Amino acid sequence: MKQSTKLLVLLVALVIAACSTEDDSNQPPSNTNTNIETSVNENPSSGDLVTTITSNLSGDVSFSISSQSVSQAFTLDSNSGELRVAAWQVFDFETNPVITATIAISNGTESENKIVIVTLNDMDDIWSFLNTSRQSYENASNGQWIAITQSEYHDLANYLFEVSKCGTTDAQYNRNDPISYDTPYYTYANDNGATVDAQQYVFAFKYICDEDNLTNTKVKLSSTSVSEGYTNLGGDVPMHNSGENYFVLKGNNTPTTDMSYMAVGAERFGYFNGTSGFSFKYGAYDVNELPSNWPGIALYQGLTTTLKQWD
Structure with missing residues (x-):
């Protein structure tokens, strides 16, 4: 009798185990x-x-x-x-x-x-948005200006983080007015409110000229005033021709400490002459003080950002 009971218990256990195995195989796995x-x-x-x-x-x-x-x-x-x-x-x-x-x-x-x-x-964002000019940028040393294309300039303006514009606003730069040119070398700084805020990196600019094979063009910044205290930003701009020219500065590691003004020095520099409500300061040749004033808008624009996004 005891032997029969043991056999029955074993048989029931085997049936339960088989049913359990069969039921588990039919259940979908839980989400992972x-x-x-x-x-x-x-x-x-x-x-x-x-x-x-x-x-x-x-x-x-x-x-x-x-x-x-x-x-x-x-x-x-x-x-x-x-x-x-x-x-x-x-x-x-x-x-x-x-x-x-x-x-x-x-x-x-x-x-x-x-x-x-x-x-x-994290990449060098300037490098990322250069195509035609990438090799020149790679070959340049920090502090050098590199000529870039119009589309590259626009990509930098539109896609880098927190970009602002100085020298001129888009509305000031893109006015449909006749352009005048001065033959001698002058340094110009617009007195039009388009300044460089504190803690900004200037990394690109564009301007209009009317002469081929131009050299010695310079970009300057001043935190003293619109008329004085300018120092060069980077080296000389590379040789370029008449028309609208675009440049990027490699490796600017120094942000502005105070609100600053941007100036550009060049020959045959384009400007809107006698534009009501606007004026620029200027000085003859490569100077750091701009004693003279003229009604108009000098045709240059810089790009700045609050964050260094390059090597």
Whole structure:
């Protein structure tokens, strides 16, 4: 009797174990959250591959973005799992050093989530936005001005962090007035409110001239007044020709300490003559004091930022 009872108990245990195993195999696995960590250089191109999502789920799976920390940062191929750059402008180290996305994966019956953590590598932002002029920038030493293109200047103005404009505002610079030119070398500083704030880095400028093969053009800053106290910012501007010219300064490591004025010295410098309500100070040749005053707007503009975004 005792032997029969033992056999019965063993049989029941085997049946329970078999049923338990069968039930477990029919249950879908619980959702899992697995982090995928990667890094990319800031300022990438739209369409650049960030990473490829993989899954442990069986069969055909589909991928979708359920959330992302920065809107429109990523696109995701629902079949391949390729996560790519969408809005490249948000891949900016100064504003979004880390961007994340939650990826939902499903095979129709089972599902899992993965979190992608993308760390941005801090790059020389000026270098990033130069194409035609990149080699010249790479070859230059700190403190040198480099000639750049119009589109490069505009990209720097539009995409670097917290950029301001000095020398002239866009409205002052882009007036539809006749342009005058003085033949001798003069240093000009606009007295029009477009100053350089304290703790700003000047990193680029543009101006208009009417002479080819110009040399000795200089950029100056003064925190004393619009009329005096100017010192050179960087070395001489490289040789350039008539028209609108654009330049970038490599490696400016010194921000302004006080509110400052920007001046430019050159031959055949363009200006709006007799413009009502505006005036500029000027002095003959490469000088640091500008004793004379003239009604008008000297045609130059500088770019500044509160944050050093270059090597």
